[in-house]
């Protein structure tokens with residue numbers, strides 16, 4: 001098996017616009033680290049029936065569990081270079097993902113945990129009369145997004161500072177949301193999902209892309225992967241409904257959830 005892509009970090013913590021709330025942030029990323037013996041064989045498990053529990057933190061996690069899954073540390077902004085790597089097209093097929101979103105030309109979509117905007121800037125030209133709200137909690141990511149938006153002369157990518165527990169969008173203001181390799185590191189998933197459900201229009205879609213935890217050949221550390229069953233459990237606990245679970249990506253799940261038209 002190939003060594004897992006690292007998402008390894010020297011802990012640390014940072015606050016993002018919310019002085020009382022802090023989360024561990026990863027300071028470096030994507031080292032191709034050797035697998036330590038047994039490292040990935042013991043995914044953290046806690047009580048699946050208790051939505052949120054505290055436990056012992058594993059090296060890549062924050063010691064907080066949501067429906068039994070340990071939440072991963074946040075990937076720090078020094079890893080922007082990794083997010084922009086050329087291999088992504090081969091590893092993740094972003095072109096196909098963006099086609100599969102099948103967005104209307106005037107769609108408003110939130111890219112939650114947008115990072116460097118790898119997906120936001122590729123979606124924007126597909127929705128000339130709509131916009132991408134590129135949400136992140138790291139001001140450095142927002143600065144990068146602002147600069148790149150100006151460089152590309154794109155007027156329909158709006159960088160937006162979220163909070164660790166709130167995407168901070170108005171009720172029923174978005175048609176869809178995309179979360180690529182981000183949801184597993186939300187430190188407050190229940191609150192984030194509640195704010196997302198509120199912001200979606202009825203019938204709005206959530207596209208979730210996460211590395212497949214079922215597949216040991218996917219060379220990503222365990223806490224940065226999710227099983228489809230776990231993703232379904234967590235997102236449905238917030239009132240979303242799974243409408244499709246597609247299997248054509250090389251390494252990731254491509255899952256589509258909907259906000260019911262009738263609550």
Ligand SMILES: C[S@@+](CC[C@H](N)C(=O)[O-])C[C@H]1O[C@@H](n2cnc3c(N)ncnc32)[C@H](O)[C@@H]1O
Pocket residue numbers: 074075083112113114115116117118119135136137138141162163164165166179180181182185186187188192
């Ligand atoms: C691994 S990066 C993925 C970036 C991007 N989606 C991509 O695929 O290129 C995860 C991003 O999620 C962001 N993030 C973590 N928690 C967040 C939260 N609660 N709200 C918004 N963004 C968050 C991090 O700051 C980081 O930029």
